[in-house]
Amino acid sequence: MSAEPILEVTDLSATIAGQQVVESVSFQVPSTGITAVLGRNGVGKTSTLRAVLGLIHRRGSVVLAGERIDSLPTHRIVQRGVGYVPEDREVFAGLTVAENLALAERQRNPRRDFVDALFPDLVQRRDQRAGTLSGGQQQMVSVARALLNDNRLLLVDEPTKGLAPMIVAQVTEALREASTVVPILLVEQNLEVVRALAADAVVIAGGRVVHTGSARGILDDPALTTRLLGVSAGARA
């Protein structure tokens, strides 16, 4: 991994309604490229991202570009340059596409041209309510919201979940494009997408980090993939 990480997570634990969902997780995210968080279903990948962002109750140290952010409320963490693409998109269904995007704009000159070029479909649907969009289009809105600002890190949670193959390819390409300007911490079950995008990987099992290393190092080793993820490379974890 890179010598100067953008994010350092140390002994991070998190609970939801008193239930431990993340247990003493430690890892680093390099300042360039995409780092995948891998693991079987229900091991705490999404909770780890939500804990980093302060969306659930957490303990431990989270350092963003040298600054501890673990005691900050979520909106302050985001204002420090953390974009978030949640699992299940979480677009505001009653708001239009334009309103969804406008809400996400934090800086004086948001990168609208970049986002419009990446998702031309959304330009045509600016006045359509986000709740009436297809799953793929909603995912575009969700990713676009995170790309409108000059973030220092993106947290992206299962961006291809439930999408048609063509849309998966489009979202994958958008993330590849985005990763040229901002590092990404990516939770993804589709190992083909991970193989296409991620340089590094963190594997979580039982709420703990059990392996870190290069993504290809894991995915190219069938025995390791099966042991850590319970599936063979090429399948969904």
Next chain:
Amino acid sequence: MSTLVLTLITGVGLGALYFLVASGLSLIYGLMHVLNFAHGAFLTLSAFVGWQVAQALGTETWGGFLASLLVGAGVGAVFATLTELVLIRPLYERHIEQVLVTVGLSFAAVALFEGIWGTDAINISGPPWLAGTTPVLGASIPNKYWVLIIAAVLVLLALVLFLRKTRYGMIIRAGVENRAMVTALGIDVRRSFTVVFAIGGAAAGIGGVLAMHAQTFVSAHLGSTLLIFAFIVTVVGGLGSLTGAAVASVVVAVLQQAANTYLQGTGDFIVVILLAVVLLVRPSGLLGKRA
């Protein structure tokens, strides 16, 4: 025919009053998940201060009437804002405690108002036109109902414009859907809590002054009486839905008036039955988000 017209129009007028109180309740619950039992106190204080303003300027003049409305809206907004900042905000995310503190405030406020303005109702006579009637299809409609309807329509339009055309409005609409996601976009959603309280307080303030003029008296219990029906309207319309509150206000009040007219004064009973039916058949209310 004339009885039906009278029932319908006075029902809509009463619904307008319910809406003025319920709109704030609904917005506050939708965004913050707080059932605000102190809402009646905002209304009552606005009515008392509005009465004093009208007294100073002449209760029978339109100037006094309009000034009492404006001051009432301001008093409601300020009282609500202070309530949010001082009592609600320190209890962020502790919904039970937030509800309890509003219950406490509602009791304390009534006691305080009785201490200041006395326990007896104070009579007030507004502009003479309000006490008159206007003939419609053979029915004589008390003019005060026109004022209530116009005020509620103006408040509804203002709220819709605010929610549709301003960034705070957008944040509030988004926050009603998914508050956590609003914060995950870097927005301090707590600021909009104060805005919502202020708006709700202003609408309740207008409702309080108009209720005072409609009933021609003000007392420390003015708010608590109206609050019960406003809560019913909010639940029937769907907690958090402004449109639901508007529709339910009219439905509840027309039904109440119709039952009072045609079913021997059983309006309040019928409204409670309606509430029970809605809770059993459609717990999310007419236009509320399904759980």
